[in-house]
Amino acid sequence: xxxxxxxxxxxxxxxxxxxxxxxxxxxxxxxxxxxxxxxxxxxxxxxxxxxxxxxxxxxxxxxxxxxxxxxxxxxxxxxxxxxxxxxxxxxxxxxxxxxxxxxxxxxxxxxxxxxxxxxxxxxxxxxxxxxxxxxxxxxxxxxxxxxxxxxxxxxxxxxxxxxxxxx
Numbered sequence: 481x482x483x484x485x486x487x488x489x490x491x492x493x494x495x496x497x498x499x500x501x502x503x504x505x506x507x508x509x510x511x512x513x514x515x516x517x518x519x520x521x522x523x524x525x526x527x528x529x530x531x532x533x534x535x536x537x538x539x540x541x542x543x544x545x546x547x548x549x550x551x552x553x554x555x556x557x558x559x560x561x562x563x564x565x566x567x568x569x570x571x572x573x574x575x576x577x578x579x580x581x582x583x584x585x586x587x588x589x590x591x592x593x594x595x596x597x598x599x600x601x602x603x604x605x606x607x608x609x610x611x612x613x614x615x616x617x618x619x620x621x622x623x624x625x626x627x628x629x630x631x632x633x634x635x636x637x638x639x640x641x642x643x644x645x646x647x
Contacts, residue, residue: 516542517634527609539597546593546625551583554615560605
């Protein structure tokens with residue numbers, strides 16, 4: 481019985497060290513050399529045990545950004561979405577039921593605008609680490625705090641998978 485408690489404590493310690501329990505990492509401010517607008521990035525976390533964490537990071541640079549609507553597209557026959565979590569601040573939605581069509585619809589709104597980067601956490605079951613091209617993020621509509629649509633020319637969707645911690 482004593483070993484059972486020790487193994488349980490050890491298992492809980494290991495689980496506490498994983499990114500799926502601890503939470504979303506913080507993301508730094510965008511490089512000043514990037515153009516003003518809303519930038520969407522796909523940042524990969526670690527791959528372990530047949531699971532890959534991906535953060536969909538939405539962040540504005542030198543522009544008022546208050547709402548978004550879009551889709552994270554992936555091959556649902558190859559990748560199985562194990563879990564989704566959205567920030568607990570402001571209002572964020574996703575439609576997991578729609579993933580059978582190859583995409584996860586996402587949306588969010590903040591009355592006074594988003595002050596911090598938005599990081600939507602996706603965890604996929606996959607036989608290998610994800611590569612660029614396995615998933616993309618597309619923003620359909622992005623708006624300011626007064627409801628004005630941000631022009632498509634100011635929306636930047638990076639289709640490359642960026643390793644967490646890379647600049």
